Amino acid sequence: MRPLFFVLGGLLVVVGGVWTFQGLGYLEGSPMTGVDTWAMIGPVVAGLGVALVIVAARRR
Known part of the structure; x- marks a missing residue:
């Protein structure tokens, strides 16, 4: 189950980063x-991804 949380957390970080850069106008198209x-939703999603990775890393 831990690897799944790592993958989902990493995916949330990437998606949140993309949304942030799109909202700020750095990624066009x-x-x-x-x-x-x-630009506001992206960092929230990325933060949730970081939190998920931290929780997964602390689980035994």
Whole structure:
């Protein structure tokens, strides 16, 4: 179960990072580009991913 949490946490970090950069306008080519909502949602999703990885690392 731990490897699944690591993979899901890492995926959330990557998706959150992409959403953040799209919301800030650094990644273009999407309707999400330049939309402030995604610039706020992205770091939250990435933070949840980091928290999931930390929880998975602390489990036995």
